[in-house]
Amino acid sequence: MIPVQGVTDQTIAVLGLGRSGKATAAALQAGGAQVVVWDDGQEARAQAEAEGLEVRDLTRDDAWTGIATLITSPGIPHLYPNPNPVIAKALEKGIPVDNDIGLFFRSFATRDWDEFDTMPRVITVTGSNGKSTTTALIHHILQSVGRPTQMGGNIGTGVLSLDPAHDGEVVVIELSSYQTDLARALTPDVAVFTNLSPDHLDRHGGPGGYFAAKRRLFSEGGPDRCVIGVDEVEGRYLANQMGQGPGDDRVIRVSSGQKLDGFGWAVFAKKGFLSEYRKGRQVASLDLREIGGLPGAHNHQNACAAYAACRAVGIAPRDIETAFHSFAGLPHRSQTVRELNGVRYVNDSKATNIDAAEQALHAFKRIRWIAGGLGKDGGIAALQDHLGEVVKAYLIGHSARDFALQLGDTPHEVVDTMEAAVARAHAEAEPGETVLLAPAAASFDQYPNFEKRGEHFAAIVNAL
Known part of the structure; x- marks a missing residue:
């Protein structure tokens, strides 16, 4: 742990009690600060109380007495599309807002x-x-x-x-x-x-x-x-x-x-x-x-x-x-999961946007492409000129049918689920081809994050 410097005897508020929020609270305490915390989730607040942290309802005006700084977790909006209500109060009161990165650089x-x-x-x-x-x-x-x-x-x-x-x-x-x-x-x-x-x-x-x-x-x-x-x-x-x-x-x-x-x-x-x-x-x-x-x-x-x-x-x-x-690469980023019967299976679940999917589509030859999920603005229309190596696309998730309308003459099939996509690609793939998961979409329709999506793909492939 890196104790935060320059906070001795100050009251510092921490907003958000995920991994970074808890670590921040501990580092502030190690630096001599009095820490109060708040999270929009009742379960997170209850857990913080059980761990001995002082939970203070920062949505109330009277909760800000004596607070020197607000430290917020990175996932919480502080400006656009709208500031979180707690951050909005800090801005109104002129209380500095920072995050754990700012604390790190002033304390390392x-x-x-x-x-x-x-x-x-x-x-x-x-x-x-x-x-x-x-x-x-x-x-x-x-x-x-x-x-x-x-x-x-x-x-x-x-x-x-x-x-x-x-x-x-x-x-x-x-x-x-x-x-x-x-x-x-x-x-x-x-x-x-x-x-x-x-x-x-x-x-x-x-x-x-x-x-x-x-x-x-x-x-x-x-x-x-x-x-x-x-x-x-x-x-x-x-x-x-x-x-x-x-x-x-x-x-x-x-x-x-x-x-x-x-x-x-x-x-x-x-x-x-x-x-x-x-x-x-x-x-x-x-x-x-x-x-x-x-x-x-x-x-x-x-x-x-x-x-x-x-x-x-x-x-x-x-x-x-x-x-x-000797670099093995990172999971979910152009990660070769397995080669089976001359077919390579690649997990690029991190390709959640058009640009990342485009790069993946240029990295391999003769691709059986698994795509789809919760599509972003514009879908996959911008990939029209980058599908030359795609033998066939297998479309899953919320945006599967929208993606199908944007594929033009590229052979494709709406299969909805990862299990069905891998099964169809496995049945049809020929030696020398690559079965590529590069969704060009977020995962949140079917999975909590891109890691779980990639792990599911890998588990299905390893069971073939």
Whole structure:
């Protein structure tokens, strides 16, 4: 646990009692704060009381006496589409609102660091797609070369549940737009931006607000190095904003598909090969094509981002390449579940939006595509030009029939359930084909989250 600094004898309110809320309450108490908590759910409040926490109804005006700060869980809206009523009261009263990320960045460095030979460093990763894989890959590389490292944030351990830093440690943190949007302190040493595609637009008031939430990590965080994917205009804009010209090597531009040789520092993948350029000259190259845990161009972009971040903390190219080969990939992200009778079964349940599904559809050949769930605005119409490798689609969930209307001449079948989709694809698949779960939709019609959807798919496949 990382005790929160600067809160001794203050009364701090915590809104939301999920994993991060409970960890925040404990870290605040460890830092000497008096903590009061509130959750909209009665069961969560009862559990908090049973654990000895003071539950205070923050929907009441008289509950705010003496409260210095409100700490909110990331899933609770603080601005769009409407602030949670408790947050709205804090805003009206002028009480600062923060989250666990802000507390982490103001509390991670301690006086113990004066005794360290090598200062700990923090690498943060944000973006729309690929941030979990990139985060896990950076962490894996650090482990492979023997660097002390921890991983947390939006993946794995909550930031305040991490251990205090060790000498020379590198902490790798995945950050969502919900987390970067509100944090009052953001001070990473290396910040990574993978890419941007429309997502969470209601929460951020549109695409501009969504990008602005990501951008805060760079513009307000002031990292020593910025690793920025420049395959979209937002990334190019961000790289332009953070650098003092094309030769500024504090910005490492990253791409999958375009050559970047006119900049101070760049890493790109083209035709399956990763290249690192410094001041217009190639300084390293490695082959990504046979790395099983990183299939497809989208994972090659993730590899470039992870490579650049690790180079920024002094890891040698060949050590990174060796670590790439031992990376198994993350569950639910282009994860090969099994090969059976010459057919590959791939779980990409995390492909909950159009852009992620598009990347998956370009990563494999001769695809039997399982798609559907709770569709997002526009359905899958935008994928019309990316279905060339789809032999047949098997459509499940709430939006199955809407998706069917958007598939045009692509062979498809509405099967409704995962069991039926896997059974039909298994019966019809031929050697050399891939049965791919890439839903292009949320999971909440049939599953509590994308992980449970992916686990169900894997369980059915493993039982074939």
